[in-house]
Amino acid sequence: MGKLTKAAVPIGVVSIVLMLVVPLPATVLDLLIAVNIVGSLLILLVSMQIKRPLDFAIFPSLVLIATLMRLALNVSSTRLVLTDGYAGKVIEAFGHFVIGGSLIVGLVIFVILTIIQFVVITNGAGRVAEVGARFTLDAMPGKQMAIDADLNAGLINEKQARKRRSEVTAEADFYGSMDGASKFVKGDAIAAIIVTLINLIGGFAVGVMQKGMAPGEAVSTYSLLTVGDGLVSQIPALLISTATGLIVTRSASQGDMGSDLIKQLGRNKQPVRVAGIAAIALCLIPGLPKLPFLLVGGLFLFLATKLTDEVETDDEAPEPGDAAPAEAQPDSPEAIVDRMRVDPLELEVAFDLVELVDTARGGDLLDRVKALRRKVAMETGLVIPLVRTRDNLDLPASQYVIWLNGVPAAKGISPAGTVLAIGDHLDGLPGKATREPVFGLAAKWVPAELQRQAEMAGATVVDRSSVITTHLAEVVRQNAAALLGREDVKVLVEMVRRSHPAVVEELTPTLLSLGEVQRVLQALLDEGVSIRDLVRIFEALSLRAKVSTDVDGLVEAVRAALGAAISHPYVSEDERLHVITLEPSFEQRLLESVRQTEGGQVLALDGHTVDVLVRGCTEILDEAERMNLSPVLVCSPQVRAALSRLVRQVLPRLTVISYSEVSRTAQIESLGVVSGAHAIR
Known part of the structure; x- marks a missing residue:
């Protein structure tokens, strides 16, 4: 057949x-x-x-x-x-x-x-087909981006995304064909x-x-x-x-x-009733035959008595008689596989924190997490995976745990009925003394009814949901590289391909594989560099990959292309960039100690030299932080990668940039020079 x-x-x-x-x-x-x-x-x-x-x-x-x-x-x-x-x-x-x-x-x-x-049907259909084809083609990029956004947000899976993309393409092809078919008619x-x-x-x-x-x-x-x-x-x-x-x-x-015609015309009985009355009223005009209008008016009035005004209902609400879907058996393969799955990012809360998640009880934690995902994406260029939130009865009261790839990454408490007051002069307020989970500042959990008194005492007051969200944001920023998976990189590459296809075609897979691009992006995120400007990043990778595919070399090429965008976050409001520099002879000594390993460039230094370097940077950094300043360590591009790898291990709060990444518009202010013997201020 x-x-x-x-x-x-x-x-x-x-x-x-x-x-x-x-x-x-x-x-x-x-x-x-x-x-x-x-x-x-x-x-x-x-x-x-x-x-x-x-x-x-x-x-x-x-x-x-x-x-x-x-x-x-x-x-x-x-x-x-x-x-x-x-x-x-x-x-x-x-x-x-x-x-x-x-x-x-x-x-x-x-x-x-x-x-x-x-004149009537063909011309009208041809015009509608032409406009439909034009609007459908114009709307294609937006629809594709909406599908990608739903996929990144975890609202749909890859199979559903592929189906939606094919439907969008088929719709554009259909209306384009209809535009031509109308010409046949x-x-x-x-x-x-x-x-x-x-x-x-x-x-x-x-x-x-x-x-x-x-x-x-x-x-x-x-x-x-x-x-x-x-x-x-x-x-x-x-x-x-x-x-x-x-x-x-x-x-x-x-x-x-x-079905749509009967449903929509008969949605409200009032118009049908008015039409019937109007038909009967036409019988009053002299000369008009009365029987046709009486029959039609009577028919409409009869239909109006049979219609009922439609009540707006929530289409997503389940019907009372609907049977609940059968749950998978606890020992079924599907249930076991679901429990085996490791989510990239999870948030577990104790039983008394469930109210923060339950929207019916006024909880807004889930909405804040969604807003956090958007904020992190705008800051770092990383679309973090969907945060799986669940309760855990085994957790102590008021505790929450943030899991990263199946491993606990951070813990904290958020006692019910309290707010977190952050400040140094909180002795006069009742509550439990603690430390703010992100910056380690002195804080105290005080009763929520004393929020006004805490503010009058000069404290910064934060609600419980904000504490958890801020803690989660810090964990995400510190582990952004671990959250960037191969599938995420593929989505980012396809996003650039739609707007700049030549950039992607030149880069991958001709010069670099998807895995190599992932390693470069992870290295940038590890050092706190935003990967939002993917076009410039890919262009820099294309140029460098023709010479060498060494990861450190690729990263430095990207950093050089981004330039001032890297140092811009550290420029103060008065357009000042506070820097720590290296004494030239000491920097030359570090440059001579650079060694290439499988894990990248490292500094082959003795313990005494490392101690001098770390102690000198720490002294200047501590003094700068007491003045509420956020300095960066500036060095030559040749030694930056190896020096940054060392500093991140012993002094993670100090950022290392090269001279080529310093903002040209900012006013440079040196806070000190680190030499081979001591720090010079």
Whole structure:
């Protein structure tokens, strides 16, 4: 059956083409005309039953085939009419019975049908198809980005994302094809007019000149058959034009056209009642027949009594009678696999913190976590995975745990009924003394009703949800590189490909694999560098990868391309960049100690030199922090990678940048110089 179906369409199209040149018997022509009319009616009915245009995606091609078949039937019928004066029972019936044997009546009906099809339906459908194609193509980038955003947010999985992308592409292809198909319908209407005029003139000429008929007899024999032939062609053409208009004006819904029509027109009974009263009121106009308007008005009033005003309901709310979906058995493979799955980021809360998650009880923690994901994405360029939040009855009261790739990364407490007051002068307030979880500042959990007193004492007051969210944000920033997976890098690459395809095509997979790009991005995140500017990052990688694929070299090339964007976060409000520098001879000594290893560049220094370096940086950094300053250590690009790797291990709060990354617009202020012997200030 499958092979027969595949062969039927090609055979049918070839047969239609042959009809243009091969004469057909009148009996076969009658059969094909019947197939044409019924087939057009079927297409119209199917177009009324679909719920969205893509459900009838073959329609543009079907329009072309139907148009070609009508033209082939026109040629075959014209050949029979002009040669035999007879073109089968169907055309004869249309020429005599339908139009009463009158040439004038036939021409008038033909012209009216042509005007309806060409001027009204075809032109309107063509314009709607053109606008629909333009709007669909313009909306494609936005729809693709929305799908990627839902995928990154964890609202859909990769399979659903692929399905949605294919639907967006199919929709654009469909409306583009419909724009062209509407031209077929329009051309068919024009061809029908021209063919009919030619047949009228040709039939009259054949009858009078070749067969010696009187003019009246020639008109009766040939012209009536020509008009009948035109009507036989125009009826299926009108059905196809109507189907085209229905398809391009159809909006996606949950029902077919008939169901939507009854549902939406009868949604409220008031308009139906008013229409019935208005119909009866027309009976008061003198001269108008009263019976038709009384019948119509009475029918509308009767329908109004049967209708009920539709009440707005929440479509997402479950029906009372709906059965709950069957839960997987605890020992089933699906349940075991689900428990085995390790989420990149999890938040466990104790039983008394569930209220922070429950929106029905006023909890806003989940909304804050969503906002955090957006904020982190804008700051670092990393779209962190969906945070899985769950309660754990085994946790002590008021405690929460942040898990990273299945390992506890941080813990904290958030006692119920309290707020966190951060400050140094909180002895006069009751509560439990603690440390702020991110910066380690002195703090105290005080009763929520004493929030005003804590603020008057000069403390910064933070609610419980903000404490957890801030702690989670810090864990994410410190472990951003660990959260950037291979699939995340693929999404980022595809995002750049849509706007800058040449950049991606040059870089991957020709020069670097996806894994190598991931390592570079992870190295940048490890050092607190935002990866938002992916275009410049990829361009720098393309240039450097042609020379070497060493990760440290790739990272330094990217940092050089980003330039001042790296040091900008450390520039103060008064446009000052506070720096710690190295004494030149000491920096040269560090440069000579750089060694290349499998893990990257390292400094091969003795313990005493490392101690001098760390102690010198620590002294200057501590003094700067007492003045509320955030300095950076500046060095040459050749030693930066190795020095940064050492400093991150012993002094993680100090950032190391190179001279090429210093902002040109900021005013440089040196806080001290580190030498091989001591720190110079």
